[in-house]
Amino acid sequence: MQPDVATATSNNSLLKTDSQSQNAASVAWALRNSSKKWVLQSTAQTENSIFTEEDKKTWEACKEAVSTFNFSGEEANKVLGKAFGQVHSPYWGEERKKVVPKLETIDEILDYLRSLSLSDDDLAKLLKKFPEVLGCDLEVDIKGNVQILENEWGIKGKTLRNLLLRNPRVLGYNIDCKGDCMAQCTRCWARF
Incomplete structure (x- = not known):
């Protein structure tokens, strides 16, 4: 019994189609990832162009403070960008306004975190996991949450x-939906 020529031809075309779609998918994935990198870099360039000279000096001073935790210049920019709305962060959602950080505020937050027995190595790990902490309100969010952890837990x-x-x-949680979802899960105590 000989194989059906039409069946063999259609099977070959299916194999070609599958490999072509896999190639197309990998090309699309590569394009998507390269464009994301481009968007982040181009966003940073755009944001830098709208800073005043004084804002740039303030940013650089804050960047230097963050760089003491062995972050590269690019990593320090990303930490500050996520904390202060220059780079999109799911933590803030759409509510975070783009602001220039204040060195005094960053120093106060870092000093307070050190007072919680966190070493500089610990702070580097914390900032990598949750850079947004630098953009949180020290009195309301950070100290308030530490009090909740101490008093209630x-x-x-x-x-x-x-x-x-x-x-x-947990330092940035500011909502407790108590089971009645408020659609701000990245900031809710329910995650704790």
């Missing part, structure tokens, strides 16, 4: 340090 000292290294986002 009994988490203090070394246990608090370990928790912050594992889940630093």
